[in-house]
Amino acid sequence: MKSVEVYQVDAFTRQSFGGNPAGVVTEANGLSEEEMQNIAREMNCSETAFVLPATDSKADFKVRFFTPSEEVDLCGHATIATFHALFKEGKIKLDSKEKLVFQETKAGILPVNLIASDNGELDRVVMGQTLPEIIRTSDEVSEIADLLGLKASDLKLNNLPLQVVSTGLPDMMVPIKDLNTLKKASPDFGRLARYQKEKGFVSIHAFTFETEDPNNDIHTRDFAPSVEINEEAATGTANGALAAYLIENKAVSLEEEKIIMRIEQGHIMDRPSEIIAEISHDNGKVKDVKVGGSAVIVMKGKVMW
Secondary structure (H helix, E strand, O other), rough: OEEEEEEEEEEEOOOOOOOEEEEEEEEOOOHHHHHHHHHHHHHOOOEEEEEEEOOOOOOOOEEEEEEEOEEEEEOHHHHHHHHHHHHHHOOOOOOOEEEEEEEEOOOOEEEEEEEEEEOOOOOEEEEEOOOOOOEEEEHHHHHHHHHHHHHHHHHHHOOOOOEEEEEEOOOEOOOOOOOOHHHHHHOOOHHHHHHHHHHHEEEEEEEOOOOOOOOOOOEEEEEEHHEEEEEEEHHHHHHHHHHHHHOOOOEEEEEEEOOEEEEEOOOHOOOOOEEEEEEEEEOOOEEEEEEEEOOEHHHHHHEEO
16 A cells, blocks of 8 residues: 655645645655646645655756646645645755745746744745746637626726736736625636636636735635636735736836735635735836745645555
């Protein structure tokens, strides 16, 4: 009989039962791709991460990410969860205020910063993403609105476009006029999954500038039935792409070269999350994308087969 230790980690939260849960296997060397997929299906989190020895000398760890149905190139919340677990296991030491490591992923070799609290514990994990690629702009406003159970007039916010943007994974940014309308969104997940597969993107990332917490800047909901995730409580990659999209479209003040956006998600799922996006830019041209947050281990056990 084979077995492997696995964690369940709530990411983008400081409290158990909040944020977005991810599975993490910190010792995945020797597991086949089929076994990783089976473990991810059994964990039934939106993503499960598997840590392997790096195959590139520039990286410290190799990480593969699986949904219950397939492997994906990158996952933000599972990255936060993974490096939180690696710190808790002692595989990463915090010998200063900030520790930089690199993860090898199918989206490239990406930086991960571990930020210490005043007492030397881990405060948060900040993940670097690839520079944004605006894949296309969609004029199918009425169709997207219908897929979300909304009206075309609901998808109007400061004249912002519907765009598929990638900072590691392609997601469609969909502006919604206000928070109440965003809460009312009720997608037809079967039709939406088919549409996403046909158009070649992972999720619809719907957002508005009204928030539950006045200290936050943006409220989001993320729908990805194409990879069997109807809705996620927190999405690191999509929120990084959203922050980049807002800067590229000059939808936020560009006075500062480094812009920090506090993004809330998951409230409608009773799993409130906070994602901090950090974007560096030069006159609206994005130069760097980072997304960070805290995490909590809620479960540790063994998968046996």
